[in-house]
Amino acid sequence: MEFFACAHCASALTRPLGRVRLPPYAHHPVGNGVRLPALMDAGSYAIDPEPSGPPWRRWEELADGEAEARGYHDPVYSLSDGAPGRILLAPGDDTGTTLIVDGADGYCCGITGGYGPNLACAHCGHPVGVREDDCSVWQTVWLEPDAVHVVPAGPDLPVADWDELIHVPCAVPPVDAGGRWNHRCEQEMSVTLVDLAVAADGAPVLFDDLGVAGLFGRAMLHFPTGDDRPTKRCALYGPGRPPADHHPELALVPRHPQTGRPWPTPPGVTGVPLDLAVWRHLAFPRMRAAVRVHSVLRAELDRDDPPLPTWRSGVYFDGWLIHDLLARVPADRRPAVRAVHPGWMPFGWC
Known part of the structure; x- marks a missing residue:
């Protein structure tokens, strides 16, 4: 088990969490106007090893061999140039964050991370991540890897048989x-x-x-x-x-x-x-x-x-x-x- 702390002031940002598999559809919206639940179960987190979030580049803008190096062998609309290693957790497990009201923009019925961080450390105010809950997107919290550090919080939960x-x-x-x-x-x-x-x-x-x-x-x-x-x-x-x-x-x-x-x-x-x-x-x-x-x-x-x-x-x-x-x-x-x-x-x- 571990929790995540602010890299700026070392204040705890989350409760103790256990690592699980990253859902392959974490970045995929569902339908149009659909209200989705929280993607992650309470008490769990996952790490996306690949770049995610803005900025984005269209397929035509990629250099030769760049897409294959990132694991894509057929054209897609765009690829992210965001930071790799973002941490995914459920809303409610980020107990030490506060919403950045000026950054809480969305498209329809909620907020997204399309305009940059909208979560800050509740202690020092340093931006640490993104909360998303707009329609058609999963309710998630993404912590930026360069804004947090991991702190051990005890032994891992036993693996269920x-x-x-x-x-x-x-x-x-x-x-x-x-x-x-x-x-x-x-x-x-x-x-x-x-x-x-x-x-x-x-x-x-x-x-x-x-x-x-x-x-x-x-x-x-x-x-x-x-x-x-x-x-x-x-x-x-x-x-x-x-x-x-x-x-x-x-x-x-x-x-x-x-x-x-x-x-x-x-x-x-x-x-x-x-x-x-x-x-x-x-x-x-x-x-x-x-x-x-x-x-x-x-x-x-x-x-x-x-x-x-x-x-x-x-x-x-x-x-x-x-x-x-x-x-x-x-x-x-x-x-x-x-x-x-x-x-x-x-x-x-x-």
């Missing part, structure tokens, strides 16, 4: 009462869709699970397949799941929420990581979270609360996020998805 994670209830249910996936789950599924298409490498994919087929089957049709490529089967693998009756080529496996590492697959099976909340909803659609009675975990206790909601609508796959992720896949790893036109946004409700 996989069996325990099956029974830990989600802070936000993956599916709401109306049967709609929440926005974070939809963004995670967009990330998994790209990983699945790259792993398939132009082969048609046959999903063993009907729920998985309902989520990803139609979206996979947007990626070209070779007529001579043998079909690859995809199963659900993970803790608490029985082994497949056959040996699939692909497997959707849960991603650990703390470490970001996927569930290990057997030799010969290519694992495709999927957000734990989505994976658990698919793998155990009727399972409810266990309850603790006198410190003993009792998963078999009778429950009288309503059953978990079941998703009834399609998934909104974010075409801009998918385009950005595909642009970062080296050409030698994606001969099959290279035919997806970079200016074509075929994704949406699937």
